[in-house]
Amino acid sequence: MPVSSEPLTSVDNATWAHLPPAAPLDLTVDAVRLAAEVAALSDLTWRPNRPVSQNGLGAEDAFDWKIIPLRSPNGSLARTDPGGAGLEDHLDTEALARSPYHAEVLGRIPAPLHSVRLMALGPGAETHEHRDGRTNFPWGSLRLHIPIVTQPGAELVVGGETCHWEAGQLWYADFDRLHIARNRSDRRRIHLVVDCVPTPELMGLFPADFRAELTWSDVLFARSEVPLQPFEREGLACELDVPATFPDWSDDSGADPTGRLPGTIELIDGRPVLCIAGEPRFGLIHIGNAEFRLQGWTDERTLLLDLERPDPIARSRVRCGRSLTEYVVHDVRAVERIGPGQS
Known part of the structure; x- marks a missing residue:
């Protein structure tokens, strides 16, 4: 099955370099009430931070950076x-x-929420300098912070700028820039860290001067799920090649841009799933007009199916702001039923 593609021109760093690396949002909360609820979770285990990528879960961080997921x-x-x-x-x-x-606080954030974590940085602890990767406007994923327990010496260094955020304020930072979290105090620092997808309503919480400088056409906004009828789901079953870069959602820099993998779309427990080399890999969430994002992810990576035409095709799309790479897969073969779990 041939695969064709158009090159991606990534959003240049200069698009964002003029923006402040961090900004307070127009949402304040009662940090004392939050801290009291955190204290009431003392019977739960604060577990080490553990990164994740397309290759699975990584090793736990060895320093004092602990988490309770909400x-x-x-x-x-x-x-x-x-x-x-x-x-x-x-x-x-x-x-x-x-x-x-x-x-209640999370309900006041006008955006779809992904992960939400209480993140505690112990006295004297410091992360290495790093980027979180695909965490900013062009990828449709923002990482927001609300300090709950903090004190002087608890700092974030983002893009070379040192920040100390007071408790009870919602903050944005561009964590795709190089940054360090450090705690030079003698007490534990606790932040509520919220991963979410930008919406126009959320952008309304940003300072007016920040919004005035923002390149809106490079913000990847959230699209809501659009339900499918049962017969529509059943009509998705097909065999298709998948571009080798498409499954690499955390880092596709090492994948062969011309390579392809054998794939199928199957119904498993009543939902469409993209399988690669026989392995279920991604749930498919319909966002309208036969376009699907990957479950647990943003619209940064979608699959557009056109199975009704005489020569069915699939378009694997990867976005970065307004830029788009589209791999067109021809000779998609529709099938009636594939594999166990079909309903």
Whole structure:
């Protein structure tokens, strides 16, 4: 099955370099109430931070950076990572069920929420300088902070600028820039860290001068799920080649841009799933007009199916702001039923 593509011109760093690396949002909360709810979770285990990528979960961080998840993949208290594209939704955990004021605060953030974590940085702890990767406007993913327990010496260095944020204020930072979290105080620092998808309503919380300088056409906004009828879901079953770069949602720089992998779309437990080399890899969430984003992810990576035409095709799309790479897969073969779990 031939695969054709058009080159991607990534959003240049200069598009964002003129913006402040961090900005306060127009949302303040009662940090004392949040801290009291955190204290009431003392019977739960603060687990080490653990990164995740397309290759799975990485090793736990060795320094004093601990997490209690309030929303996580499948609602698991053991998952301290932010999750990513795959077969799992972000769900509320038991800890959030016990924290009604946290739930109220989260309800005031006008955006779809992915992971939400209480993140504690111990006295003297410091992260290495790093980028979070695909966490900013052009990828449709923002990482927001609300300091709950903080003190002088608890700092974030983002893009070379040192920040100390007071408790109870919602903050944005561009974590795709190089940054360091450090705690030079003798007490633990705790932040509520929220991963979400930008919406126009959320952007309304940003300072007016920030919004005036923002390149709006490079903001990848959230699109809502559009339900499918049962017969529409059943009509998605097909065989198709998948560009080798498409499954690499955390880093596709090492993949062969001309390579392809054997794939199928199957109905498993009543939902469409993209399988690669026989392995279920990604749930498909319909966002309208036969276009699907990957479950647990943003519209940064979508699959557009045109199966009604005489020569069915699939378009694998990767976005970065207004830029788009589109791999057109020809000779897609529709089938009636594929594999177990079809309904």
